Amino acid sequence: MPLLEVRKLTKHFGGLSAITELDLDILNSEILGIIGPNGAGKSTLFNLICGFYAPTQGRVTFEGENITGLKAHRIARLGIGRAFQATTLFMKLSVFNNVFNGFHMNYKEGAWKSFLHTPGARREEKEARQKVLEILEFMGVAELKDQICHNLPHGHQKIVGVCIALATQPKLLLLDEPLTGMHSEETSKMLELIEKIRERGITIVLVEHNMDAVMRLCHRIVVLNHGRKIAEGLPKEVSGNPEVIEAYLGREEEG
Amino acid sequence: MNRMSVKKILVGLAGVCVVLGLLPQLTDSPYMMHLLVMSCINIMLGLSFSLLFSAGLVTIGAAGFWAIGAYTSALLVTRLDFSYWAALPLSGLAAAFVALVVGLVIVRTPGVAFIIQTMVINMILVQVFGHFEVFGSWAGILDIPSPNPIGPLVFTGKVGSCYLVIVLLLLNILAFYALYTSRVGRAWSAIRLNARLAETLGVDLFRYRLAAFMISSAGAGLAGSFYAHYFQSLEPGMFSVFKSIYVQIYSILGGLNFYIAGPVLGSLIMTFVPEFLRVSKEIEPIVTGAILVGLVIFLPGGILSLPERMRSFPVPFLRRKKETRFS
Numbered sequence: 001m002p003l004l005e006v007r008k009l010t011k012h013f014g015g016l017s018a019i020t021e022l023d024l025d026i027l028n029s030e031i032l033g034i035i036g037p038n039g040a041g042k043s044t045l046f047n048l049i050c051g052f053y054a055p056t057q058g059r060v061t062f063e064g065e066n067i068t069g070l071k072a073h074r075i076a077r078l079g080i081g082r083a084f085q086a087t088t089l090f091m092k093l094s095v096f097n098n099v100f101n102g103f104h105m106n107y108k109e110g111a112w113k114s115f116l117h118t119p120g121a122r123r124e125e126k127e128a129r130q131k132v133l134e135i136l137e138f139m140g141v142a143e144l145k146d147q148i149c150h151n152l153p154h155g156h157q158k159i160v161g162v163c164i165a166l167a168t169q170p171k172l173l174l175l176d177e178p179l180t181g182m183h184s185e186e187t188s189k190m191l192e193l194i195e196k197i198r199e200r201g202i203t204i205v206l207v208e209h210n211m212d213a214v215m216r217l218c219h220r221i222v223v224l225n226h227g228r229k230i231a232e233g234l235p236k237e238v239s240g241n242p243e244v245i246e247a248y249l250g251r252e253e254e255g
Numbered sequence: 256m257n258r259m260s261v262k263k264i265l266v267g268l269a270g271v272c273v274v275l276g277l278l279p280q281l282t283d284s285p286y287m288m289h290l291l292v293m294s295c296i297n298i299m300l301g302l303s304f305s306l307l308f309s310a311g312l313v314t315i316g317a318a319g320f321w322a323i324g325a326y327t328s329a330l331l332v333t334r335l336d337f338s339y340w341a342a343l344p345l346s347g348l349a350a351a352f353v354a355l356v357v358g359l360v361i362v363r364t365p366g367v368a369f370i371i372q373t374m375v376i377n378m379i380l381v382q383v384f385g386h387f388e389v390f391g392s393w394a395g396i397l398d399i400p401s402p403n404p405i406g407p408l409v410f411t412g413k414v415g416s417c418y419l420v421i422v423l424l425l426l427n428i429l430a431f432y433a434l435y436t437s438r439v440g441r442a443w444s445a446i447r448l449n450a451r452l453a454e455t456l457g458v459d460l461f462r463y464r465l466a467a468f469m470i471s472s473a474g475a476g477l478a479g480s481f482y483a484h485y486f487q488s489l490e491p492g493m494f495s496v497f498k499s500i501y502v503q504i505y506s507i508l509g510g511l512n513f514y515i516a517g518p519v520l521g522s523l524i525m526t527f528v529p530e531f532l533r534v535s536k537e538i539e540p541i542v543t544g545a546i547l548v549g550l551v552i553f554l555p556g557g558i559l560s561l562p563e564r565m566r567s568f569p570v571p572f573l574r575r576k577k578e579t580r581f582s
Contacts, residue, residue, distance in 0.1 A: 114438045
């Protein structure tokens with residue numbers, strides 16, 4: 001059984017259909033790349049999966065459970081994490097506190113106990129702080145922990161975004177353009193990190209424009225155009241697909 | 256809260272006890288005592304505003320929930336012969352309950368819509384209290400007794416009221432501090448800083464916003480209960496939107512990012528300074544309005560943000576001019 005199943009998913013904005021009858025399977029422990037020209041519906045798809053939009057039609061199933069139309073925080077609780085593009089961080093907080101906030105749903109002690117600062121709640125908080133350091137260590141940004149996110153360079157902000165998502169302990173991690181705006185050194189570091197995350201058993205779906213990186217990293221690739229899936233398969237198969245080339249470069253007669 | 260901060264709190268409490276003991280020696284002027292009591296009430300209102308702000312919501316309705324607390328307490332004691340000590344928590348609960356009912360609707364639309372709705376609720380409450388006989392109409396409620404004595408402790412005079420309000424204020428501060436350092440406070444700050452991101456971290460925006468609205472209103476309600484029995488009479492005009500705007504200024508003047516120290520500093524300044532300047536009541540709103548406008552333009556972070564600002568802008572005004580000259 002696939003980890004996440006998307007069936008006949010459709011999303012209209014007024015008269016515009018951003019996603020049309022999309023079928024998609026995400027398999028356990030794979031890295032799936034979603035590519036397509038601008039406006040193909042990649043971001044809409046992410047927003048549908050993580051619950052920011054309710055679909056017009058169709059269904060989304062996660063681990064056999066129907067999650068169509070659930071609110072974002074409910075979907076997050078089921079184990080779907082998301083890293084946004086760089087601008088979505090708690091910019092005014094330190095790196096440490098950014099990741100610490102990510103622990104919100106992993107506390108087992110209730111809010112009341114946390115309010116009363118009972119020994120159990122304090123112990124749990126201490127453990128969470130420890131885990132924050134572990135995550136920062138794992139992602140190689142431990143020395144930045146006291147920096148305010150606002151002051152960080154773009155590449156580091158992206159990594160912090162992924163750290164926050166990791167703090168939620170997801171089973172499925174959605175990465176929205178993790179490589180945009182990075183120079184080649186940062187890019188290869190990020191690719192390494194993504195591979196490391198997958199080795200921990202976390203399934204990864206990423207939307208990305210950097211074709212080189214996608215081809216190198218992803219096990220499978222899905223190509224969207226105008227809200228429809230036009231190709232799916234191994235990187236090699238997809239890159240040779242005439243329809244894909246046409247979607248990116250346009251038909252010859254048009255040029 | 257780790258051991259360090261527990262120690263800090265104990266030291267703080269000891270310091271407060273010393274101050275409390277010295278207080279009657281400090282001044283014997285009833286006028287100064289009155290100002291101190293009023294500033295404590297204002298601090299509690301400012302704290303309630305700041306708590307809601309910490310969850311990313313802005314209210315211009317604090318005075319409305321203050322009124323609910325005051326009226327609940329006054330009615331329970333004068334009409335139903337409740338003890339003040341039973342009426343006090345009940346008035347906090349009443350304010351929280353009203354916040355729950357209206358919050359179910361208005362918390363769903365944060366932002367400007369929420370601000371306007373809290374303002375309208377405040378107006379409606381004033382009209383309701385003024386319109387109905389049960390609440391004493393526009394004449395209000397008179398002859399509200401002082402809090403019942405507990406053993407040898409009496410709360411009739413200024414000194415007794417002073418002690419009582421300071422204890423209430425400290426409990427309020429302690430409770431809010433515990434909230435801010437708990438995971439609830441962290442979730443609120445996540446919502447305020449980035450609601451979208453908070454949602455993907457599993458924070459239930461609606462529930463946390465509603466909880467903030469209820470707790471903030473309960474704080475204002477408790478302040479109202481004390482106020483009713485201190486002032487011993489109520490009339491709806493005291494609780495107008497105007498007062499809510501003042502409450503907002505207390506928090507903004509002190510510093511919006513300082514959820515406890517901000518309202519404390521702002522309320523003290525806004526209660527004592529106008530009195531010492533002997534500004535007449537007629538022009539006071541003009542001065543206050545000017546302060547608010549000035550704050551928003553020149554010092555949006557409030558007084559407590561000054562040290563940091565000084566560090567980043569050694570010559571603040573020159574620097575500003577340079578930056579904005581061609582814009």
